[in-house]
Amino acid sequence: MSAIPQERRVVTAIPGPKSQELQARRTAAVAGGVGSVLPVFTARAGGGIIEDVDGNRLIDFGSGIAVTSVGASAEAVVRKASAQLQDFTHTCFMVTPYEGYVAVAEALAELTPGDHAKKSALFNSGAEAVENAVKIARAYTKRQAVVVFDHGYHGRTNLTMALTAKNMPYKNGFGPFAPEVYRVPVAYGYRWPTGPENAGAEASAQAIDMINKQVGAENVAAIIIEPVLGEGGFIEPAKGFLPAIAQFAKDNGIVFVADEIQSGFCRTGEWFACDDEGVVPDLITTAKGIAGGLPLAAVTGRAEIMDAPHAGGLGGTYGGNPVACAGALGAIETMKELDLNAKAKKIEQIMKARLTAIQDKYEIVGDIRGRGAMIAIELVKDPATKEPDAEATAALAKACHAEGLLVLTCGTYGNVLRFLPPLVIGEDLLNEGLDILEQAFARI
Incomplete structure (x- = not known):
């Protein structure tokens, strides 16, 4: 467990004076396009706590966007990465390789869905992994079109901006975007016109119809979907949707890519969110939770698909950096030793019970959804019309931040x-965080 005391402490206004001084320096030196949710500057973090430069300790309900699942200073991650730092920081795997990269690829072959022969390629970021999954699928199928879904998020590079659904803040003013990207409906149960019980079957039929009519299945290299959509609102596609899309891909020689960058590595209470409906993707992209906070990403998939690009066609100077690989092996060791899938399920049980109690009191809570420690509430002005309430959402987040809860x-x-x-x-910190959330609802 973390050396940082696992208790909330608010000793200044948030952000405090030292954070405000650093914010002034940041404003002068850092590009304005780089945003921050909460401008408190971190001094240390671990377990469920972020300690800032003013000595405030915040309860962390963000994990650096699903990255520090094992904590922000997990013992095994620090130990293995520190040992690797002593030995060497870099050779470039494409120049002289090293065992850590191979060991991570072996672990990915073991943990990802399916018992087929698998291979991996390692990269630095989620966007890079998705971009390379598209390259691999195109090399394998000799086709060009890529199909993605409403509300999907896949990154900030040119190609992954094209794959991403949301304009602001991700795409606005940054075009033109990569061509041959087609978007189809997703089974968003809460907002499906005929109700969540029909969403899986109807949305998959609509999506497949659109692909056939507007693109032609024979032109599609890859279908890419997040098994739980992240930035788009933690949307769990209605049951039956993912298996239907995966089957359509299989029937038409299309590479089915699961983007598990946010949902992977025990986050949803299973190693991967795909496991929930037994969907076995052809390729799976991972990043975020893989290495305890060190930059690492991967594409893992069927060996024959992964081997389609020519030698030298995949890679990158820092891809599979040795220190990040060591961190990943430490993170995976921690996930197994502490049974973090079980921990995620326990978090879900506690959070959903508390959030349901809030929903019973406040009709602004339209929907509670998600799995494991990937849970969300959707806020609406009127439960009948389901009109989104972005203002209340921002106000609630701000109220939580002021009390030392990062959401x-x-x-x-x-x-x-x-x-x-x-x-x-x-569990004490988790419940204290939920107390703060409940008080914020009462005030707002």
């Missing part, structure tokens, strides 16, 4: 509060 927002309409606590958070 994040998301959603295509900006009206979703999302909760991504570290999987190692103590």
